[in-house]
Amino acid sequence: MSRQRRQRMAENYLVIWVDANINMDNEDFQHTLSQLRGVVNEVKICIAPEECIRLLNDNKEETSFVISSGKLGQVLVPNIHGMRNLDTIYIFCRNKEFHREWAQHWTKIKGVHKTIKSISNALQIAIKQCNQNNTK
Secondary structure (H helix, E strand, O other): OOHHHHHHHHOOEEEEEEOOOOOOOOHHHHHHHHHHHOOOOEEEEEOOHHHHHHHHHHOOOOEEEEEEEHHHHHHHHHHHOOOOOEEEEEEEOOOHHHHHHHHOOOOOEEEEEOOHHHHHHHHHHHHHHHHHHHOO
Protein backbone atom coordinates (compact mmCIF):
# COMPACT_ATOMS: atom_id res chain seq x y z
CA MET A 1 0.00 0.00 0.00
CA SER A 2 1.37 3.41 -0.91
CA ARG A 3 2.35 5.95 1.72
CA GLN A 4 -0.21 8.37 0.28
CA ARG A 5 -3.03 5.83 0.64
CA ARG A 6 -1.97 5.03 4.24
CA GLN A 7 -1.92 8.73 5.06
CA ARG A 8 -5.36 9.26 3.50
CA MET A 9 -6.69 6.34 5.54
CA ALA A 10 -5.20 7.79 8.75
CA GLU A 11 -7.09 11.02 8.05
CA ASN A 12 -10.39 9.21 8.55
CA TYR A 13 -9.67 8.76 12.25
CA LEU A 14 -9.97 10.97 15.29
CA VAL A 15 -8.26 10.45 18.64
CA ILE A 16 -9.81 12.24 21.61
CA TRP A 17 -7.61 12.39 24.69
CA VAL A 18 -9.50 13.13 27.91
CA ASP A 19 -7.56 13.98 31.05
CA ALA A 20 -8.21 16.71 33.62
CA ASN A 21 -4.48 16.95 34.40
CA ILE A 22 -3.13 17.67 30.91
CA ASN A 23 -0.65 20.53 30.82
CA MET A 24 -0.41 21.59 27.18
CA ASP A 25 2.71 23.68 27.87
CA ASN A 26 4.62 20.73 29.27
CA GLU A 27 7.43 19.47 27.03
CA ASP A 28 6.71 15.81 27.84
CA PHE A 29 3.09 16.31 26.86
CA GLN A 30 4.11 17.90 23.55
CA HIS A 31 6.40 14.94 22.85
CA THR A 32 3.60 12.51 23.69
CA LEU A 33 1.20 14.40 21.44
CA SER A 34 3.65 14.22 18.54
CA GLN A 35 3.96 10.44 19.10
CA LEU A 36 0.19 10.11 18.75
CA ARG A 37 0.12 12.36 15.68
CA GLY A 38 2.63 9.99 14.14
CA VAL A 39 -0.15 7.40 14.18
CA VAL A 40 -3.22 9.52 13.40
CA ASN A 41 -3.42 13.07 12.06
CA GLU A 42 -6.17 14.45 14.26
CA VAL A 43 -5.82 14.42 18.04
CA LYS A 44 -8.20 16.53 20.13
CA ILE A 45 -7.58 17.23 23.79
CA CYS A 46 -10.36 17.49 26.40
CA ILE A 47 -10.16 18.11 30.11
CA ALA A 48 -13.77 17.16 30.89
CA PRO A 49 -15.91 14.17 29.92
CA GLU A 50 -18.63 16.49 28.56
CA GLU A 51 -16.21 17.88 25.96
CA CYS A 52 -15.42 14.36 24.77
CA ILE A 53 -19.11 13.45 24.55
CA ARG A 54 -19.79 16.61 22.51
CA LEU A 55 -16.90 15.87 20.12
CA LEU A 56 -18.10 12.30 19.62
CA ASN A 57 -21.68 13.46 19.00
CA ASP A 58 -20.50 16.13 16.53
CA ASN A 59 -18.24 13.70 14.68
CA LYS A 60 -20.36 11.96 12.06
CA GLU A 61 -17.70 10.89 9.57
CA GLU A 62 -14.54 9.76 11.31
CA THR A 63 -13.94 6.61 13.29
CA SER A 64 -13.03 7.70 16.81
CA PHE A 65 -10.67 6.42 19.46
CA VAL A 66 -10.64 7.73 23.03
CA ILE A 67 -7.71 7.84 25.42
CA SER A 68 -8.92 8.56 28.93
CA SER A 69 -7.36 8.87 32.33
CA GLY A 70 -8.53 6.14 34.65
CA LYS A 71 -10.40 8.50 36.95
CA LEU A 72 -12.33 10.25 34.17
CA GLY A 73 -12.80 6.97 32.33
CA GLN A 74 -14.97 5.62 35.12
CA VAL A 75 -17.40 8.50 34.53
CA LEU A 76 -16.96 8.78 30.76
CA VAL A 77 -17.08 5.18 29.52
CA PRO A 78 -20.71 4.45 30.50
CA ASN A 79 -21.77 7.56 28.56
CA ILE A 80 -19.86 6.85 25.33
CA HIS A 81 -19.49 3.08 25.08
CA GLY A 82 -22.59 2.64 22.90
CA MET A 83 -21.69 5.35 20.37
CA ARG A 84 -21.50 3.90 16.87
CA ASN A 85 -18.53 5.92 15.60
CA LEU A 86 -16.43 5.04 18.67
CA ASP A 87 -14.16 2.13 17.87
CA THR A 88 -11.86 1.75 20.86
CA ILE A 89 -11.14 3.21 24.30
CA TYR A 90 -7.71 3.16 25.93
CA ILE A 91 -7.24 3.87 29.62
CA PHE A 92 -4.01 5.74 30.39
CA CYS A 93 -3.04 5.69 34.05
CA ARG A 94 -0.44 4.71 36.60
CA ASN A 95 -2.63 2.39 38.67
CA LYS A 96 -3.23 -0.40 36.15
CA GLU A 97 -4.52 -2.96 38.63
CA PHE A 98 -7.24 -0.73 40.05
CA HIS A 99 -8.49 0.51 36.68
CA ARG A 100 -8.21 -2.89 35.01
CA GLU A 101 -10.81 -4.15 37.50
CA TRP A 102 -13.64 -1.91 36.27
CA ALA A 103 -12.37 -1.62 32.67
CA GLN A 104 -12.67 -5.35 31.97
CA HIS A 105 -16.47 -5.02 31.92
CA TRP A 106 -16.46 -2.77 28.81
CA THR A 107 -15.77 -4.43 25.45
CA LYS A 108 -14.54 -1.29 23.68
CA ILE A 109 -11.79 -0.79 26.25
CA LYS A 110 -8.67 -2.35 24.76
CA GLY A 111 -6.33 -2.15 27.68
CA VAL A 112 -5.18 -0.14 30.63
CA HIS A 113 -1.82 1.38 29.72
CA LYS A 114 0.97 3.05 31.69
CA THR A 115 2.80 4.45 28.63
CA ILE A 116 1.73 6.36 25.56
CA LYS A 117 4.03 4.12 23.52
CA SER A 118 1.91 1.07 24.31
CA ILE A 119 -1.23 3.04 23.44
CA SER A 120 0.36 4.18 20.15
CA ASN A 121 1.19 0.57 19.30
CA ALA A 122 -2.33 -0.60 20.14
CA LEU A 123 -3.78 2.32 18.15
CA GLN A 124 -1.73 1.37 15.08
CA ILE A 125 -3.11 -2.17 15.27
CA ALA A 126 -6.69 -0.90 15.70
CA ILE A 127 -6.37 1.45 12.72
CA LYS A 128 -4.92 -1.33 10.59
CA GLN A 129 -7.91 -3.51 11.54
CA CYS A 130 -10.35 -0.69 10.71
CA ASN A 131 -8.64 -0.17 7.35
CA GLN A 132 -8.96 -3.87 6.56
CA ASN A 133 -12.63 -3.84 7.56
CA ASN A 134 -13.26 -0.75 5.40
CA THR A 135 -11.70 -2.29 2.30
CA LYS A 136 -13.78 -5.47 2.45
